[in-house]
Amino acid sequence: MNQFNFTKMHGLGNNYIYVDTFKENLPERELPAIAKEVSNPHTGIGSDGLILIGKSDNADVMMRIFNNDGSEAKNCGNGLRCVAKYVYEHEIVAKEIFSIETLGGVVQAQVHPEAGQVTQVTINMGEPRLKRSDLPMIGSGSDNDFVLDELLEVEGHQLKLTGVSMGNPHAIFFVDDIEKAPLLTVGPTLEKSEIFPEGVNVEFVEVVNENEMHFRVWERGSGITQACGTGACAAVVAAVQNGKAKRNEEVVVHLSGGDLYITWSMEGEVMMTGPAVTICEGIYYYNGKDFKN
Numbered sequence: 001m002n003q004f005n006f007t008k009m010h011g012l013g014n015n016y017i018y019v020d021t022f023k024e025n026l027p028e029r030e031l032p033a034i035a036k037e038v039s040n041p042h043t044g045i046g047s048d049g050l051i052l053i054g055k056s057d058n059a060d061v062m063m064r065i066f067n068n069d070g071s072e073a074k075n076c077g078n079g080l081r082c083v084a085k086y087v088y089e090h091e092i093v094a095k096e097i098f099s100i101e102t103l104g105g106v107v108q109a110q111v112h113p114e115a116g117q118v119t120q121v122t123i124n125m126g127e128p129r130l131k132r133s134d135l136p137m138i139g140s141g142s143d144n145d146f147v148l149d150e151l152l153e154v155e156g157h158q159l160k161l162t163g164v165s166m167g168n169p170h171a172i173f174f175v176d177d178i179e180k181a182p183l184l185t186v187g188p189t190l191e192k193s194e195i196f197p198e199g200v201n202v203e204f205v206e207v208v209n210e211n212e213m214h215f216r217v218w219e220r221g222s223g224i225t226q227a228c229g230t231g232a233c234a235a236v237v238a239a240v241q242n243g244k245a246k247r248n249e250e251v252v253v254h255l256s257g258g259d260l261y262i263t264w265s266m267e268g269e270v271m272m273t274g275p276a277v278t279i280c281e282g283i284y285y286y287n288g289k290d291f292k293n
């Protein structure tokens with residue numbers, strides 16, 4: 001039987017199964033299947049996906065993230081905060097500021113420990129990528145242009161899309177009332193639309209004022225989740241681009257699972273602060289193929 005140790009953690013309810021690959025050896029070819037299996041709430045543990053913590057040649061540690069449909073993504077904001085908590089508390093890193101490599105690039109993490117326990121983490125998420133080709137998104141504009149307030153008809157709704165990549169792609173729509181946002185229809189349709197050849201995360205945002213917004217997400221590969229860290233960063237960047245928020249000013253983003261504090265600095269980097277929580281630890285008995293085959 002194949003078995004491995006796991007830790008389940010969440011950031012604002014966006015929960016993943018974390019596997020420490022400094023200790024556990026999961027076969028590369030089985031990773032999508034393992035992600036699907038552990039995420040299943042009936043026959044697995046139940047989660048939004050799988051996150052691997054491991055060795056990096058370019059940073060202090062590496063994070064890899066798989067959505068609950070088995071697809072691999074390039075970045076995960078809530079995952080980064082949980083990885084930072086894990087590696088600090090397990091003494092994999094012995095400093096409060098350190099680097100984490102993702103497939104989307106290297107970011108800087110700062111933990112804020114109290115008596116050795118980390119409850120809040122700040123991630124310098126780096127610079128947003130704003131070109132159409134960064135998403136990528138097919139359209140009439142040039143590949144180097146920003147995707148700003150672009151009119152789109154989806155599921156009978158006339159919507160204006162702003163596109164932002166935080167290493168992974170986000171389609172942001174500003175709405176007057178977040179409770180009426182057509183997340184359940186527009187989310188899955190746009191996620192799989194041919195205009196986004198690599199898929200997209202879909203976010204609706206209601207701006208309260210320059211320093212506060214409500215946010216709901218349909219995540220590529222996972223559907224509706226309680227929170228999306230990269231999505232919240234992308235929403236703040238999109239708000240600044242559309243004149244609804246200011247550079248260098250903190251914005252509190254209200255997600256279904258709680259609040260994130262985000263600033264797009266004058267230097268260009270997006271800073272995100274929020275919680276990271278350990279839920280449980282255990283041994284998972286994998287039903288899929290034999291690891292040794």
Ligand SMILES: N[C@@H](CCC[C@H](N)C(=O)O)C(=O)O
Nearest residue numbers: 073076077078168228229230
């Ligand atoms: N929940 C995450 C993002 C996870 C990846 C995303 N679904 C994608 O496919 O790009 C976050 O907190 O950023």
